[in-house]
Amino acid sequence: MRRTLISGVLLACAVATTATAQTIWIAPAGAAISYQERGELVQLDGFGFGGVAGLRIGPLSVEGEGYLATLNPDDETALTESVKFKQLDVRLGFDIVSAVTLQVGMSTRLADPEFSVHDVGFIRVGVKSQQSIARIAKVWVRGAYLVAPKFNTGGDAGFAFELGLGTFVGAPSGRFGVLVQYDFQRIDRSVATEAFPVQLMVAKVGLQLGI
Amino acid sequence: MRRSLLWMAALLVAGPATLAAQQNATVRQAQQAYDDIDYERAAQLARQALDQGLSGADAVTAWQIAAYSYASLGMDDEADEAFKALIYLDPSAEPDPLQFAPRIISAYTNALAAVLVVRYPDVESTQFVSGQGSADITFELSRPARARVTVVGQSLDLQLDEFLVQRRGAVEWNALDVAGNPVPPGDYEVIIEAEELGNSHIATVPIAVRQAPVDTVPHIDRITGFSYLPEDEIPARDWRPLGVAGLYAGLSTGATFALSEAGLGDNWRMPVIAVSTTALLTGFVMSLKRPDAVPVPGNIQYNALLREQIARRNAEIAQENQNRRRQVLVTIEPREGGMQ
Numbered sequence: 001m002r003r004t005l006i007s008g009v010l011l012a013c014a015v016a017t018t019a020t021a022q023t024i025w026i027a028p029a030g031a032a033i034s035y036q037e038r039g040e041l042v043q044l045d046g047f048g049f050g051g052v053a054g055l056r057i058g059p060l061s062v063e064g065e066g067y068l069a070t071l072n073p074d075d076e077t078a079l080t081e082s083v084k085f086k087q088l089d090v091r092l093g094f095d096i097v098s099a100v101t102l103q104v105g106m107s108t109r110l111a112d113p114e115f116s117v118h119d120v121g122f123i124r125v126g127v128k129s130q131q132s133i134a135r136i137a138k139v140w141v142r143g144a145y146l147v148a149p150k151f152n153t154g155g156d157a158g159f160a161f162e163l164g165l166g167t168f169v170g171a172p173s174g175r176f177g178v179l180v181q182y183d184f185q186r187i188d189r190s191v192a193t194e195a196f197p198v199q200l201m202v203a204k205v206g207l208q209l210g211i
Numbered sequence: 212m213r214r215s216l217l218w219m220a221a222l223l224v225a226g227p228a229t230l231a232a233q234q235n236a237t238v239r240q241a242q243q244a245y246d247d248i249d250y251e252r253a254a255q256l257a258r259q260a261l262d263q264g265l266s267g268a269d270a271v272t273a274w275q276i277a278a279y280s281y282a283s284l285g286m287d288d289e290a291d292e293a294f295k296a297l298i299y300l301d302p303s304a305e306p307d308p309l310q311f312a313p314r315i316i317s318a319y320t321n322a323l324a325a326v327l328v329v330r331y332p333d334v335e336s337t338q339f340v341s342g343q344g345s346a347d348i349t350f351e352l353s354r355p356a357r358a359r360v361t362v363v364g365q366s367l368d369l370q371l372d373e374f375l376v377q378r379r380g381a382v383e384w385n386a387l388d389v390a391g392n393p394v395p396p397g398d399y400e401v402i403i404e405a406e407e408l409g410n411s412h413i414a415t416v417p418i419a420v421r422q423a424p425v426d427t428v429p430h431i432d433r434i435t436g437f438s439y440l441p442e443d444e445i446p447a448r449d450w451r452p453l454g455v456a457g458l459y460a461g462l463s464t465g466a467t468f469a470l471s472e473a474g475l476g477d478n479w480r481m482p483v484i485a486v487s488t489t490a491l492l493t494g495f496v497m498s499l500k501r502p503d504a505v506p507v508p509g510n511i512q513y514n515a516l517l518r519e520q521i522a523r524r525n526a527e528i529a530q531e532n533q534n535r536r537r538q539v540l541v542t543i544e545p546r547e548g549g550m551q
Contacts, residue, residue, distance in 0.1 A: 032482050036475035043476050074478075131459070133452035134497040139490050141459040143466070161470065165463035165483075167456070167490040182486040184467045184479065197472045201479035203486055 026053040027179045029206025031067040033085060035117065037189075037198040042117055044071035044083055052179065052206060059095035063105075064088070067202065084112040087202070093128065101128045103144065109200075115153060118198060120187065122149035124162065135172040141165050149187050155196065160187040174210040235260055235269045241276045254280035254289075271301045279311070282318040294322030302328040302353070302414070328353045329403045329414035336544040340425055340535075341393040345383040346543040348401055350414065352376050356407035364399030365420075376405070386420060386541045393539050396422045398546060417546040422539045427532040430525045434517065442511045443504035456494025460487040 028051045035044040048069020055062050066088040073079040091105035108121040126144025133139060146160035162185040170177010182203040189196045241256035257277035265273055278293035297304055308316050335347040348360055348371070359373040360382045369389065372382045384401075388394050401416040464487040471479070 034479040034482065036472075036479070038472075038475060041475075043478060045478050129459070131455045133455050133494055134500070135503040137452070137493050137497050139456050139459045139493065141463045143463075163463055163467050163470070165460060165486055165490060167486070167493050169493055180486055180489045182483050184471070184483060186470060186472060197475065199472055199475050199479065201482060203482035 023056040023174065023210060024054070025174065025208055025210035027051055027206035027208035029067075029179065029204040031069055032203045033067070033069045033071055034201045035071055035085070035199070037117060038196050041076060042079060043074045043077050044079070044117070045074065046071035046082070046085075048085065050087075050204070052181075052204065052208075061093040061095075061101065063091045063093065065090075065204075067204070079116060081113075081116075083116045086110045086112070091124070091128075099129055099131055101130070102126075103128050103142065105144075107146075118155075118189070119152040120149050120198070122157075122160065122187075123147040126162070136177075137167070137169045139165070139167050146185070146187060149189070151189060155189045155191040158188045158190060161185075168208065170208060174208075176210070177208045179204070179206040179208045235263070235265060235273075237263065238265070238269050238273050238276070241273065245276050245280060250280040250283045253277075254284070254286075271297065271304055274300060275304065278318070279306070279315050282315045283312065285314075287318065290318045291322050291325070294319050295326055298323055298326055298328055298353070302330040302412075323353050326353055326412075327356055327405055327407050327410040328412045329358075329405050332401070332403050332414040332416050334401050334416045334418050334543065334545050338540060338542045339386075341386060341422075341539045341541050342391075343538075344541075345385040348382045348384060348403070348416075349379065350376075350381075350403050351379050352405050354378075354407070356405045356410075359404045359406070361402045361404070362399055363402060365395050365397040367394055367399070384543075386543060393422065393541060394420060396420050419544055419546045421542040421544075423542070425535040425538045425540045427535050428528045430528055431521060434521060434524070437517055437520075439514050439517060440510035441507065442514060443506045445504050446502050448498070448502055450498045452497035453491070453494040456490045456497075460490040460494075463487065 031048045031050050033046055033048060046069050048067045050067025052065045069085045070082050071085055072082045087109040089107045091103045093101040093103045096102050103126050105124050110119050111117045124144040124146050126142060128140055128142035130138055130140035142164045144162050146162060149157040149160050162183055164183040166181030168177050168179050185200040187198045189198055237256055237260035241253050241260060244256055245253035254277050257273045260273045274293055274297040278290055278297050281290035281293055306315055306319050330351040332350040337346045355377050358376045358380050360371045362369045362371060367388060371384055386394050397420060399418050399420055401418055403414045405412050464483060467483055
């Protein structure tokens with residue numbers, strides 16, 4: 001799992017450092033996270049800090065997202081202590097038509113203490129559609145199918161997807177602006193024949209800086 | 212008798228107006244006698260003055276008084292002799308037919324026909340780019356003869372033309388030497404020589420030739436009658452931003468709600484709704500604000516063509532200026548001192 005995380009970071013860094021005259025942006029962001037899983041019912045909510053970074057070279061793009069957050073269990077949760085989340089997402093994109101980008105990527109999420117909740121890693125294949133609604137604003141929506149999620153606690157995943165929505169308002173050049181987005185993730189984990197679905201929502205508000 | 216009185220009255224008016232002011236006292240007396248219609252005394256005093264060895268304007272005036280007086284007295288031979296002397300001295304000193312008696316005009320015409328002189332030589336004051344223009348040289352001959360026009364000065368001795376002239380002759384000079392190069396600036400003389408059966412006459416017109424660089428043509432930044440068009444325009448306000456934001460927010464949020472697991476609580480809903488609302492609000496505000504300018508392809512293409520035309524014209528101007536910098540502007544004008 002850690003190897004996957006390191007590989008993702010190295011990939012994002014490699015792409016960023018080879019960039020020359022392209023569009024690069026980074027957006028430090030605050031994150032609100034809500035996590036649920038069923039087994040013994042787990043409901044965690046909390047806040048963290050992370051960021052979004054990206055690079056675009058013509059029709060090609062790469063986006064990396066990550067956050068560190070501390071999530072606290074609510075009253076009905078079997079857990080009694082807070083859980084620290086580390087998550088990294090990488091998406092490689094190719095514009096297939098105007099405003100539609102095919103995205104493939106990977107994601108990994110680690111929990112501390114280990115086994116307090118599931119660590120998970122998966123590959124994603126999806127589509128992102130982005131539209132400029134004004135020179136200073138754009139919105140996007142994305143959805144992806146999550147391929148073969150792997151859990152550190154075992155089990156298999158059937159249906160798994162993620163959905164996202166984002167808005168950017170800022171300078172026409174993209175040099176600075178405000179970013180607001182959420183990503184919703186559901187993975188239908190099952191052990192033997194019993195379903196133990198997992199849900200995650202990450203909302204981010206960040207200040208985007210571009211070059 | 213009555214006609215003679217009328218002519219005499221006319222001469223009283225015409226005489227003083229046509230003869231130049233005199234310096235020589237005898238010429239002045241002759242002039243006074245002529246004005247007093249005492250032609251015998253006028254002719255006598257004019258002859259007397261000429262015997263003193265007059266020159267210049269006094270000599271011309273003395274010969275005029277003598278010639279006009281002899282003609283008025285009907286002394287045709289003496290008048291003819293005096294007119295010929297006057298014509299050689301000043302071929303252009305011609306009595307005005309409107310002011311002088313026909314007898315005088317007739318005597319002058321007869322005398323003129325009997326001699327060969329170059330009259331009214333003139334070089335047009337002009338300015339032209341070397342090789343692209345010329346100065347007109349004109350003259351008259353008193354009777355048909357062969358004329359030769361030559362320009363001399365500044366080591367140049369260039370015969371422009373030699374031809375038969377009935378009365379008026381004209382020659383063009385392009386201010387180029389034999390090799391086709393512009394003649395150096397300085398003083399020149401245009402010599403017009405008439406020759407016929409051993410008789411000849413020469414008239415000279417002193418001229419000055421000056422040279423200056425040819426003005427270059429300024430480059431242009433516009434073409435008259437054609438102006439640039441705005442390359443973008445503000446479209447009419449519409450609700451597209453709200454529509455797009457609403458579509459994306461509705462699609463995403465609706466799918467999220469529809470595909471979420473119902474038994475896992477609803478703490479995730481508020482952030483999702485907040486982000487969706489932000490997207491909708493952004494779309495709404497962008498719909499209300501003044502629309503962004505959008506490019507007008509037709510105008511952009513038109514402006515590109517216009518810029519191309521201006522660039523092409525400026526390239527031509529640059530080429531033309533390059534040629535002009537190798538050219539000289541030649542000015543030709545008669546010099547002070549007049550014709551001889």
